[in-house]
Amino acid sequence: MTEISTPIYFDYAATTPVDERVVRCMVECLGRGGCFANPASSSHAPGRAARGRVEAARREVAALVGAGPTEIIWTSGATESNNLAIKGAAHFHADRGRHIVTSRTEHKAVLDTCRQLEKEGWQVSYVTPGAGGITTVAEIEPALRKDTVLVSVMYVNNEIGTINDVAPIGRLCRERGVLFHVDAAQAAGKIPVDVDALCADLLSVSAHKVYGPKGAGALYLRGSPRSRLEPLIHGGGHEWGMRSGTLATHQIAGMGEAFRIAVLEQDAEAERLRALRERLWSGLVGLGGVHLNGDAERRVAGMLNVSFEGVEGESLLFALRDLALSSGSACTSASREASYVLRALGREDQLAQSSLRFSLGRFSTVEEVDYAVRLVREQVDRLRALGPGGGASQQEAM
Amino acid sequence: MTEISTPIYFDYAATTPVDERVVRCMVECLGRGGCFANPASSSHAPGRAARGRVEAARREVAALVGAGPTEIIWTSGATESNNLAIKGAAHFHADRGRHIVTSRTEHKAVLDTCRQLEKEGWQVSYVTPGAGGITTVAEIEPALRKDTVLVSVMYVNNEIGTINDVAPIGRLCRERGVLFHVDAAQAAGKIPVDVDALCADLLSVSAHKVYGPKGAGALYLRGSPRSRLEPLIHGGGHEWGMRSGTLATHQIAGMGEAFRIAVLEQDAEAERLRALRERLWSGLVGLGGVHLNGDAERRVAGMLNVSFEGVEGESLLFALRDLALSSGSACTSASREASYVLRALGREDQLAQSSLRFSLGRFSTVEEVDYAVRLVREQVDRLRALGPGGGASQQEAM
Amino acid sequence: MQADILEYSGEVRHRFETAPRHGRILAAHAERMAGGAGDAQRGVRVEFEARVRDGRIVECRFRAYGCPHVIAAASWVAEHAEGREAGDAEWLDPLRIAALLEAPAHKLGNLLVVEDAFRACIAQRQGAVR
Amino acid sequence: MQADILEYSGEVRHRFETAPRHGRILAAHAERMAGGAGDAQRGVRVEFEARVRDGRIVECRFRAYGCPHVIAAASWVAEHAEGREAGDAEWLDPLRIAALLEAPAHKLGNLLVVEDAFRACIAQRQGAVR
Numbered sequence A, B: 001m002t003e004i005s006t007p008i009y010f011d012y013a014a015t016t017p018v019d020e021r022v023v024r025c026m027v028e029c030l031g032r033g034g035c036f037a038n039p040a041s042s043s044h045a046p047g048r049a050a051r052g053r054v055e056a057a058r059r060e061v062a063a064l065v066g067a068g069p070t071e072i073i074w075t076s077g078a079t080e081s082n083n084l085a086i087k088g089a090a091h092f093h094a095d096r097g098r099h100i101v102t103s104r105t106e107h108k109a110v111l112d113t114c115r116q117l118e119k120e121g122w123q124v125s126y127v128t129p130g131a132g133g134i135t136t137v138a139e140i141e142p143a144l145r146k147d148t149v150l151v152s153v154m155y156v157n158n159e160i161g162t163i164n165d166v167a168p169i170g171r172l173c174r175e176r177g178v179l180f181h182v183d184a185a186q187a188a189g190k191i192p193v194d195v196d197a198l199c200a201d202l203l204s205v206s207a208h209k210v211y212g213p214k215g216a217g218a219l220y221l222r223g224s225p226r227s228r229l230e231p232l233i234h235g236g237g238h239e240w241g242m243r244s245g246t247l248a249t250h251q252i253a254g255m256g257e258a259f260r261i262a263v264l265e266q267d268a269e270a271e272r273l274r275a276l277r278e279r280l281w282s283g284l285v286g287l288g289g290v291h292l293n294g295d296a297e298r299r300v301a302g303m304l305n306v307s308f309e310g311v312e313g314e315s316l317l318f319a320l321r322d323l324a325l326s327s328g329s330a331c332t333s334a335s336r337e338a339s340y341v342l343r344a345l346g347r348e349d350q351l352a353q354s355s356l357r358f359s360l361g362r363f364s365t366v367e368e369v370d371y372a373v374r375l376v377r378e379q380v381d382r383l384r385a386l387g388p389g390g391g392a393s394q395q396e397a398m
Numbered sequence C, D: 001m002q003a004d005i006l007e008y009s010g011e012v013r014h015r016f017e018t019a020p021r022h023g024r025i026l027a028a029h030a031e032r033m034a035g036g037a038g039d040a041q042r043g044v045r046v047e048f049e050a051r052v053r054d055g056r057i058v059e060c061r062f063r064a065y066g067c068p069h070v071i072a073a074a075s076w077v078a079e080h081a082e083g084r085e086a087g088d089a090e091w092l093d094p095l096r097i098a099a100l101l102e103a104p105a106h107k108l109g110n111l112l113v114v115e116d117a118f119r120a121c122i123a124q125r126q127g128a129v130r
C-alpha cells in the first residue's frame, strides 16, 4: 500500500505538478552548462541551439493537436491564447462584422475577453448550454447572425469536466464562413484533440494542465503564418509578428516534452482515471443527497463535480482540508463569486454553493480515493448533524 | 587558469544563464514534492503555499526598485510590461490626450507598441538622443505638448549600454502632470533602480537579464492597485484585474530569488565587470580603426559596443564564432534590419554594419576576455587583409 | 474566493471541530425558548433553543448551517447565553464576536444572522409569556 | 538577422577560411586586367585582377569586403577564371554559384556584385586593347 501524505491533491484541473521528465528537460535549458541562450540570438551557436529546442517543441505541440508547426504560436498560457484568439481575430476581421457567439459556461479568459470587446463596440451572444451542461449546435445555430465573425466554445468545461459537442459546431461555422475558436485547455492531454476533425480555426492550449510548466501556452492558428491576427503584444516581431517577447526556452521545451508524453500516455491514463473516478463516485453516492453536476457520460475521465445537500460549502472545504480540492474553478477563485457555471446549469443556490470539484490525475491512487471517500462521508455526516435539519446533538449522543 | 570552453558567452545583454541558486528555487516549485499548486487555489493549503511564494517574490522585486509590493504586477517579460505600460496607460487615460513622447533608440517593445498606438489614432514624437546616444531632458522637453499623456524612456540602452538621464526627465514629467514610463530591463541588477528617485510612474523589468528565467517580468505601477491601467489580457481578475492568467509560481519565485541576489551582489559585480570591460577595450583599441559606440563614461559596467573599420559584419561574426556575441540587439534580431540604434546615433553605414556588442556578466573571466582580444585582433587583421584596402595576398606573403 | 478564506483563528477551529453547545433541548414547553434566522439557500441558517428557569437561561443549544465562523459564533453565543437573563440580548455584540473570532470584515453579515437567530429565540419566549 | 545566417556550406567555410586566389597580381601593364564593383558602405566591395597571356587568363586574384558568401564566390570565380579566354564572362552564372555555395535567396544581390566586379575587370582590358 502506498503511504498517504496529506493534503491529498485532488485539484489536477486547477494545475498539475510538472512531470519529472519535463523538469529534467526544463533544467537543461536554464543554467550555465545548459541551453540557456536567447533563441532569437541567431548570430551564435548557443542561440541557434536554443532555437532548435523551441522548434522541436513546436512540432510536439503541433502533433498533439494535429496541426502544422508554423500554425503554433507560443504564448504565456491559455488565458493569453484565448485573449489573442478572440481579440486578435475580432480586431483583424472587424470589417467583416462585429458579432461573436460564445457560451455562458466558458472560462473567464473567454468571458472577460468578450466583455472587453463589448465595451469596444462588439456584440456578443452568450448561449446557455443544453442538458447536462453540454453546448451543441442546437444552442449555437440560433445565435448565428449575418455579421457573426467568431464562435468560441470550450472543448471541456473546467468546472464540471463535460465535453462539448464541438466538431458539429465547427462544421456549422465553416459552412457559414464564421471563424471557430476552441478553448482546449482542459481537453489537451485528456482526450484526443484534432484541429481538422473539430474544424477549428483557432485553438488554445496550456502546458500546466498537462504536467508541463505554468506560464506556457500556445495558440493554434489555421494557415499561419499566411493567415493573421492582430497581436496583443508588439515588439521585435517574434512568432511571425503575432506575439513578441523573448521566447522562454525552458518553458517551451517543457511544454513540448509534456505534450510528447501526453500523446503517448493519454489513452492509458484516461482509462485508469476513469476507474478511479467511478470508485470515488460510488463511494460518495452512498451518502445520499449527493448530486453529480454535468452530464454523467460525456465527460473527461478524471473530473467529478458533486453537490451535497445540507452542508455549506466553506465549512465542507474546511472540514475536508486533508484534501486539496476546489469549489468552483480555481482559475476563477482569485475573485469571489459563486460558481456561474453551476448557476448556468440551473442548480439551486444551496447546491451550487456546496459543490466540490474532485479532479484526479497522473499521480492519483486507489488509496487516495478511498481515503477521500471515508473522509467525505464522515465530515458530510457530521456537518449535516450540526445543521438545523440535524438530529440529536453530538454531546447528547455521547 | 580556468579552462576555456568555446563558444565563450559574451551575450549577457541578450539573456543570462539562470543562476544555480535560482534554478534550485524554481525546481522547488515544479514537481510533485514541490510547491506546484495553483496560487489562485485559495481553497487548499498547497494553493496558499504557492501564493505565499508569489507574494514573497513580489516583495523581493519591489525591494530592488524601491516600490511597495502591491505596485508590482507580474507579466511574461519586459516586452509584455512595456506593452501593458504604454497601451494600458494610453487607453486608460485616452480622455486626457493622445500624444506620447519616446526616443528613437528605445527597444522594439516600446517602438512597435507606439507604432500600434499611432495606428489607433495616437500621435507619437520620437526624439533623437543627444551626444553619445544619451537621452536627456534637453531632447524630451521640446517634444512635450499640452496633450502629452505619457513619456517613455529606457534607463539603459540594450545595444550600446549607455545610461539615459532619466531622473531629470521624470521630474519634468511630474511637473507637467505627464506619466513617465521607464524600460529598466537592462538596468535592473546592473545599476541601482529607484522608482522614487526616477519619479517613474511605470517601470518595466525582466527576470532573464538578471540571471532569472526567461518568460518572467514585472511592471511597476505607482499607487497600484488604486491607480489603474487598461489590461491587455483579461480573464479571472488576477493581479488586481490588470493581468489575468495563472501565475507561474516557479517563474515568479525564480525572479524573486534572482532579484534578491542582485540586490546583494550588484555593486561588487559591477566593479568586477567594469575592470573586465576596460581590459577588453584596451585590448581591442590597439588594433586601430576601432570605434566605441555610445558615451564612454555613462554606461553600465559589462557592455561594450564597438565598430571596426574595413571589416564586414557578417564575416566578422562568422570569423569570431568561438565567441557568442551579437551584432545589433538579439532581441530584435528575429527580424532582419541593420541596427536602428547606431543609425540614430549617426554612425555611417559601414561602421553601423560592422558593430559587435560584447556583454559581460556574472560568469565572465579574465581568461575569456584575453582569449577574445587575441581572436578579434587576429581575425580583424585577416579580414582587413582580404579586403580591397588589404596589402599583399596571404599566398604571396608565404 | 479570497486567499484568506481558510485561515481561521484557533477559536474558530476549536469550536468548528468540537461544536460545544450544539444540539437540541428537551424541556417542558413553559421552560423552552426557540428561534432561528437565515436561509440555507442564501448560505446561513442558525437556530437556538434554551431552557429558562427563574427568568434565566440555564441551558442553551444551537444548530447551524453556515461557514465555520457562523458555527463558531453560534457556539460561542449559546455558551455565553447561559446564566443570563432570558430577555437580555444587549451583551451580544456581533462586532465583538467578529473580533474575538478574528473574522474578516466580509463575514459580518453572517454574524448578524447569528444575532438575529438569538434574538428570535428570546423574542419567542417573551411573546409566549406576555 | 535570420536564424540561418551563420549556417554556411562546407564550400563557403573552406573558401572563407583559406581564401584561395586572394591577393594582388604583379604583372606588366600589358598583361594586367583589373576591375571592381560595389561599395563597402553598402556592405559589398569586390575587386579582381588578372594576368593575361595569349588572350587567356593565366592567373586571377580577388579582394573582397563582404559576407562569407561574397568572399567564397569571389574566390571561386578567380579560380575558375584561370585558363579561360580573357573576354569571356558567359561561364559566370550567379545563380549557379549561389546553388554551388548553398547560399540563401537573399544573398543573390551580393553575388551579382561579384559578377559585376569580374565583368568590370575583363571590360577594362577589352577597353585597353581596342
Ligand SMILES: Cc1ncc(COP(=O)(O)O)c(C=O)c1O
Pocket: A014, A076, A077, A078, A079, A080, A082, A107, A109, A154, A156, A157, A158, A183, A184, A185, A186, A206, A207, A208, A215, A216, A217, A331, B245, B246
Ligand atoms: C478551460 C480553461 N481555459 C483557460 C484557462 C487558463 O489557462 P492558463 O492558466 O494557462 O492561463 C484554464 C485554466 O486556468 C482553463 O481551465
Ligand SMILES: Cc1ncc(COP(=O)(O)O)c(C=O)c1O
Pocket: A245, A246, B014, B076, B077, B078, B079, B080, B082, B107, B109, B154, B156, B157, B158, B183, B184, B185, B186, B206, B207, B208, B215, B216, B217, B331
Ligand atoms: C531594454 C529592453 N527592453 C525590453 C526587452 C524585452 O524583454 P523580454 O525579453 O523580457 O521580453 C529587452 C530584451 O529583451 C530589453 O533589452
